[in-house]
Amino acid sequence: MSRRNVPRWPVWLAMIAAAALMSLPLPDSLNAFRPAWATLAVIYWVMMWPGRFGIVSAWCIGLLLDVLQGATLGQHALALTVVAYITLRFHLQIRIFPLWQLTATVFALLFLEAFILFWIDGVAGNPPVGLARWTQVVTGAVLWPPVMAIMDRLRERLERRDTTFA
Amino acid sequence: MALGTPDNDQRGFRDPGYGLRLIVVCVLSIALMIADSRISLMQDIRRVLAASAYPLQLLIDAPAAFGRWLGDSTATRAQLFEENEQLRQTRLEQSARLQRMAALEAENARLRALLDSTAKVGDRVLIAEIMSVDMNPFRHRVVINKGSREGAFVGQALIDADGVVGQLTRDQVFAAEAILVTDIDHALPVEILRTRQRTIAVGTGQLDRLSLPFLPRNTDIETGDLLVTSGLGGTFPAGYPVAVVSEIAAESGAEFLRVDATPAAQLTRVREVLLIFPAADARPGADDLLAAGPDGATTAGPDGLPGAGANDPAAPADTDIAADAEPPGEAGGETGPGPTEESGAAATTGEQP
Numbered sequence: 001m002s003r004r005n006v007p008r009w010p011v012w013l014a015m016i017a018a019a020a021l022m023s024l025p026l027p028d029s030l031n032a033f034r035p036a037w038a039t040l041a042v043i044y045w046v047m048m049w050p051g052r053f054g055i056v057s058a059w060c061i062g063l064l065l066d067v068l069q070g071a072t073l074g075q076h077a078l079a080l081t082v083v084a085y086i087t088l089r090f091h092l093q094i095r096i097f098p099l100w101q102l103t104a105t106v107f108a109l110l111f112l113e114a115f116i117l118f119w120i121d122g123v124a125g126n127p128p129v130g131l132a133r134w135t136q137v138v139t140g141a142v143l144w145p146p147v148m149a150i151m152d153r154l155r156e157r158l159e160r161r162d163t164t165f166a
Numbered sequence: 167m168a169l170g171t172p173d174n175d176q177r178g179f180r181d182p183g184y185g186l187r188l189i190v191v192c193v194l195s196i197a198l199m200i201a202d203s204r205i206s207l208m209q210d211i212r213r214v215l216a217a218s219a220y221p222l223q224l225l226i227d228a229p230a231a232f233g234r235w236l237g238d239s240t241a242t243r244a245q246l247f248e249e250n251e252q253l254r255q256t257r258l259e260q261s262a263r264l265q266r267m268a269a270l271e272a273e274n275a276r277l278r279a280l281l282d283s284t285a286k287v288g289d290r291v292l293i294a295e296i297m298s299v300d301m302n303p304f305r306h307r308v309v310i311n312k313g314s315r316e317g318a319f320v321g322q323a324l325i326d327a328d329g330v331v332g333q334l335t336r337d338q339v340f341a342a343e344a345i346l347v348t349d350i351d352h353a354l355p356v357e358i359l360r361t362r363q364r365t366i367a368v369g370t371g372q373l374d375r376l377s378l379p380f381l382p383r384n385t386d387i388e389t390g391d392l393l394v395t396s397g398l399g400g401t402f403p404a405g406y407p408v409a410v411v412s413e414i415a416a417e418s419g420a421e422f423l424r425v426d427a428t429p430a431a432q433l434t435r436v437r438e439v440l441l442i443f444p445a446a447d448a449r450p451g452a453d454d455l456l457a458a459g460p461d462g463a464t465t466a467g468p469d470g471l472p473g474a475g476a477n478d479p480a481a482p483a484d485t486d487i488a489a490d491a492e493p494p495g496e497a498g499g500e501t502g503p504g505p506t507e508e509s510g511a512a513a514t515t516g517e518q519p
Contacts, residue, residue, distance in 0.1 A: 016222070023226050025300045028373075055187045059195070067219045069302045070336065070343050073212060074198030081195060085188040124203060127350045129304040130371075 006158050008052055014154060015041045015057075019064050032132035035140035037147075038065055039113055042080055043106060044151045046087045047095055058084030072124050079116040083109050099145060107141035213314075216338035223299050223309060223341060230298030289403055290443040292316060294324075296436060297341065306346035306373065306433075308332075312441060313339045321401050323442045329407040329430025330354070330395060331439050346433055347408065348373050356408050357396040361386050364396050367408055373433045376409045378425040383416055385423060393427055403444045 018037035026034055038061055045053040062077030069076070086109065087094070094105050114137050121128060201208050241249075294312035301307040312318050314337045324331040324344050332352065336343040345352050350371040356378075357364045363385060367376045381387060391411040397404025409427035416423055 020222055020226050023223070023299050023301060025230065025298045031300075055184065055191050059191045062195075063215075064219065064222075067212075067215045068222065068299075070305075070307055071302065072199050073202035073208065073215075074195040077198070078192060078195035081188065081191045085184065088184055120199065124199065127371075132304055 006052075006161075010154065010158060011045055011049070011053065014151070015045065015061050016064065019061055019068060022065065023068050032135045033139045034136060035143050036110060036113065036136060038062075038076075039080060039083060039110060040106070040140060040144060040147045041151070042084055043087050043109055044148060046084045047091045048151075048155055050088055050091050053084075054088055055081055055084050072120065072126070075117060075120045075124075078120065079113045082116060083113050086112070099148075102148075103141055103144050106144045107137065110137045110140045213337055213339060216336065216343075217313075217340060220338060220340045223297060226299045227297040291325075291440040292318070292443065294318070294342075294439050294441055296439060301343065305351070306332075306349035306369065306371070307335070308344050308346065309338075309341050310334075310344055310439060310441075311341055313337055313342045315339055317443070318342050318441055323395075323402045323406075323444075324439045325406055325442060326431045326436045326439050328432055329409070330402060331431045331433065331436060333401055334441075344439075346373075347429060347431075348376060348433060354402055354408065355396045355398040356393040358387060358411075359392040359394050360388075361391075363387075364398065367393060367427065374428055375412075376427045376429055378411075378427060379422060381423045381425055383421070383423055387411060387414060387423070387425060389414060392430075403442060 015038065018041040021037045022034065042053070042058045042061055046058065058080040059077050062075075062080035063073070065071070065076035065080070066073050094102055097105065114133050118129070118133055202212065292312060294310040294316075297309045297311055299309045301309060310318075310324070318334060318337065320334050320337055320342075322334045324333055330347055332344045332346040332349070333354075334342045335345045346369070347354060347367070348369040348371065350369050352369040353366050355364065356367045363381075365378050365380050367378055370377050378393075389411050393408045393411065395402040395404055395406045395408055407430040409429045411425060412428045413426040414423055415425075
């Protein structure tokens with residue numbers, strides 16, 4: 001019952017910020033290593049708050065990414081949806097994984113996402129992106145522990161506020 | 167770490183609702199993708215979506231904009247003085263060149279009148295700024311801060327002080343997305359200025375290289391040859407510099423030369439770009455030209471980069487830069503009895519490879 005009282009907007013804000021972060025200009029040398037922040041955020045929140053964030057939220061964030069990046073409308077949306085579904089399906093298991101195992105899972109999810117994006121590019125006839133799509137996956141997984149630490153703090157703060165006010 | 171939270175939702179993975187939702191959303195995504203690439207109605211939906219994301223793009227641009235503002239407002243007097251001096255100098259050089267240009271344009275118009283062909287009149291331009299928003303890290307796409315509200319249209323050509331930058335691919339009402347000439351998806355019809363041979367310049371995905379893959383082995387081409395837009399295809403007006411040939415290799419057994427060229431535009435550094443409104447409708451040629459010529463020479467002066475323009479004789483070839491150097495604004499776009507948005511769009515769309 002107290003569940004309803006936790007404010008969700010900070011989490012939406014965090015996810016939108018993650019999506020925006022993917023469009024932040026970076027020097028060319030770092031460009032290939034830009035992680036999929038939005039995917040990390042979606043994985044985290046779907047895993048931790050599966051009742052509040054799920055497939056539809058992931059789809060919305062994906063659509064936002066499509067619009068921001070000028071991609072085929074629905075490309076990121078589809079990829080993120082699949083990632084969210086798998087996270088949702090196994091969230092009880094992966095939530096209790098030790099960190100290294102969780103990181104490996106995130107790596108697999110990011111890889112799956114990159115593959116779906118790559119595959120849609122192929123079907124839609126967009127020119128291939130090259131190696132950068134795959135280096136992104138590695139940086140994404142490497143950055144998972146710090147991202148998780150930050151998100152944990154946000155979540156704990158939100159939940160604590162919930163219990164004090166409820 | 168992450169044990170079950172107190173608000174753990176036990177609907178969990180047994181709920182068949184998730185599978186159903188996945189399928190619905192997947193089908194929706196696929197339908198969107200197909201619609202996006204096939205149906206032109208989506209253009210409008212897309213435009214609305216993109217326009218609603220504009221605040222976010224502004225936000226992304228904000229740190230860079232703030233940095234620029236900070237740089238501007240903390241510049242020392244000496245720096246400003248120096249820059250001012252430099253700008254004055256380039257302006258002087260350029261207006262000197264433009265004076266001659268006015269006479270040449272008039273002469274050109276007369277000669278064309280003799281040949282009974284239509285005179286090429288000056289194009290109208292609108293100054294826009296590239297926003298610090300990396301749309302797609304893998305492609306050479308940029309967002310500029312002018313959209314259909316200011317009269318920009320899809321397919322419109324984009325130049326900077328030195329040469330062709332790209333063309334608009336998508337309109338976002340308040341902003342627009344553009345593709346650079348070096349994008350791997352882009353090709354534009356050019357001609358070699360020296361020999362007038364026409365060919366196609368294709369993007370390579372590297373910001374400092376274009377490729378000319380369709381030149382036969384016996385082509386007369388040298389390194390240093392300037393490539394200008396040929397005007398074929400209708401998207402880019404003729405005569406704007408595109409690139410300088412940098413490398414020619416004739417591989418044995420290959421049917422075509424392998425020619426690389428360096429884009430004339432400062433693609434890595436460019437911030438301000440000019441949107442060209444082609445003078446598609448028939449303006450009365452020579453009179454208008456004579457009127458526009460001296461005017462252009464005295465008041466114009468593209469606020470390009472200092473030192474730019476010293477090496478590109480053809481750059482201001484047929485620009486009638488009516489916009490002031492200061493805050494671009496709508497004023498530049500609205501001046502002159504130029505083509506309306508619709509007629510311009512109708513005349514120049516298509517030819518996006």
